[in-house]
Amino acid sequence: MPITKSTLPKKAKMLPPGVYTPVISLYTSTPTQEIDHSAMYAHAQYLVRGGMHGLVYQGTNGEAVLLSREEKKAVLRNARKAVTDLGVPDYPIVAGISGQSTNESIELAKDAEEAGASFALLLPPSFWAKSVTEDVLRGFYRDVADASGLPVICYNFPGVTSGIDLNSDDLTALADHPNIIATKLTCGNVGKLVRLTSTFSPDQFSVYGGSSDFLIPTLEAGGVGCVTGMGNVFPKSTARIYDLWISGKKDEARQLQEVVAHAEWACKKSLALTKFGAGHFLGKKLGLTDPKTFYPRRPYAPPNEKAQQWTVDVMSVLVEEEDSIAEKSFGKGQVNGTK
Template sequence: MRPRISSYTLLHSKPLIPCVCIYIPPRVTTNSSQFITHSIIFIKELAMPRSTIAAKAKPLPHGVYTPVVTLYKAGDPDQDVDHDAMYKQCQALVNAGMHGLVYLGTNGELALLTAPERKAILETAVRAVKDLNKPDYPIVAGISAQSTKETIMNAKDAASAGANFALLLPPSYWAKALSSDAHLSYFRAVADASPIPIVIYNFPGVTAGVDLDSDQLTALASHPNIVAVKLTCGNVGKLTRLTSKFTHEQFGVFGGSSDYLLPTLHAGGSGCVTGMGNIFPASTSGVYDLWKAGKIQEAKDLQDDVANAEWACKKGIACTKYGAWYYLGRDLGLADESTWEMRQPYQPLGDAMKKWTLETLGVLEKAEKERPWRS
C-alpha cells in the first residue's frame, strides 16, 4: 500500500515543496512498518533534483517586464526617435507598477534602429528612472547582432549607457550553418565579455526557426554571467523542465507573454516579459502582484481578462503600438498617432484592424482604470 498525494504547494519565490496527505486505509494502523516504509520512499520520489550551480551574483529580479515600444517624432518624415516622449512613457510604465523595462527588443524595433539611436534610447530610460529616485530599477537592453564581435560591442554600449542587464537572441542570418555547439559558444563568448548579465531570448519567430531546447539552456545556465531566459517560444514544457532544475537565483525562467503568466508562476517561473505592458501596465503587473500576495482567485480573474486582451498583441507590433497609443499615450499627452507607428517600411494599421484591436483590448479597459486590487 502506497500513500496517496492530494496536493502540492508553491511557496512564492521558492521551489516547489511536496506536501503529502497520507491516506491510511482500513486495517492499516499507523505503526505499520511496511506502510511507513512505503511512505518514506514515496516522499523521496517526490523530491525534485535541483542543479548544484551557484546562485548568480546579480539575478534578474522577479516580476513583469514590458518590452518598451520605440516612439518617433510626430509628423517627422525621417521618424527620428522622440526622447521626450520616451521619457514620459518610461516614467508612466514605472509608476503604473511595472517591475522592470526591456528596451531594444522585438517590440522596441531593435532591427530598425542605428547603434547611436539604441544607446541614446537607453540613456533616456536610465535618466527617467533615476529622476524617479529608482537608480537600481531593472533596465534590460537588447544587444542582439549577427556576429560575436558586434554583439559584444552592443553589450558594452548598453552597460556604458546605464542598463543593468542585456537581452540576447541567438544569431540566425545563416541559421542552417550554425550547429548547437556554435550557439553555445556564441552565448558563452558574449557572456564572458559582457559587463552586465545576460538574459537569453528564445524567440524562433524572429530567428529563422532557431529554437534553443531545454538541454541547451541548461548548459548555458551554468555560466556565471547568464542569469535568465525569456521563453517567447511559449513552450510550457520547456519552462517546467527548467524550473524543475533551477532556483530563481541560479537561473530565472520568464514567459514571453502575459497570457500564461499565472501558469508560469505556478510552475515556479520568475515572471514574464509582455508587450501588453505597453498598453495596460497596471493590469499585467497586477496579476503577479495578486499572486505574490496569495490572492489566487483574484489573480486568476484578472489573468483571464489579460489573456483575452493579449490576443490583439499576437497580431503584431503595429497592433501593440496602436493599442498603446489609444489606451496609454493619449493620457500622457502623446496624442499624435504617428508617434506610435512603426518605423518605415512597416505600415500603419488599416481601419478594420484598428477597430478589431480596440475591441479585443477593451476587456481590460475598466480594470486598468479602476485597479481594484490596489485598494
C-alpha cells in the same frame, strides 16, 4: 523518481522577479522618423508608476533591428534618466544586445552598460540559420557572456530567428555560465519551462514567460515573471496579476489573468497593433495625440482601419480594470527591491 536538482552556485546578480514591459520605440512624425525622446521619457515614467517591475529596451517590441547603434545608446540613457528623475535610479533596465556576430553583440553589451542598462537580453544568431549548430549556438552565448559586463538573459523567440529554438538542453548547458542568469521564453513552451524550473532554483537560473497571457501558468510552474508587450498598453493590470499571485491572492490573480489573456490577443497579432493600442488607450494620458508617434518605423506600416477597430474591441475588456488601479508613487520608496 525525483528529478536531479542542479548544484550550481547562486549567481552574483539576478534579474529581479516580476513583470517587465518590452518598451516600444516612439518616433517623430518627420519623414525619417527620429526617436521621440520626450515621448519615450513620459512613457517610461508612466510604466514605472503603473507598477511595472522593470523595463526592457531594444527587444522585438522596441524594433531593435530598425535602430542604429547611436540611437540605441541614446534611448537607454534617456530611460535611465527617466527612472532616476522619478527617484528610483537603480530601477531594472534590460537592454537588447542581439547582433548577428559575436563581436557585434559584445559591442552592444558594452554600449548598453555605458548607457546605464542593468542587464542584457540576447537572441541567438540566425542569419545563416542552417549553420547555427549546437556548438555555434552555445559558443556564441558563452563568448558574449564572457565579455559582457552585464548579466545575460537568453532570449528565445523562434519567430524572429528563422526558427532557431533554444531547447531545454541548450539552456541547461548555458545556465552553467556564471554570467548567464535567466531566459525569456517567447516560444511559449510551458514544457520547456517546467524542465528548467524543476532543475534550477530561481537564484541559479530564472525563467520568464514571453507574454502575460500565460503568466499564471508560468508562476505555478516555478517561473518568476514575464516580459509582455501588453505592458505598453495596460501596465497596471498586467503587473497586478503578479502582485496578486505573489501576495497569495491567487483566485483574484486568475480572474485578472483571464481578462488579460483576451486583451493580449491583439498584441499577438502584430507589433503594429500593440503600438496602435498604446496610442489609442494611453496616448492621451501621456499628452501624445499624434497617432504617427506610435507608427512602426518604415518600411513597416500602421494597421488599417479594420484592424484598428478590431484591436479596440479586443483590448477594451481591460479598460475598466486598468482605470480602477492606482498609480504608484516614488521618490523615497522602492521599486522591486531597488532604492
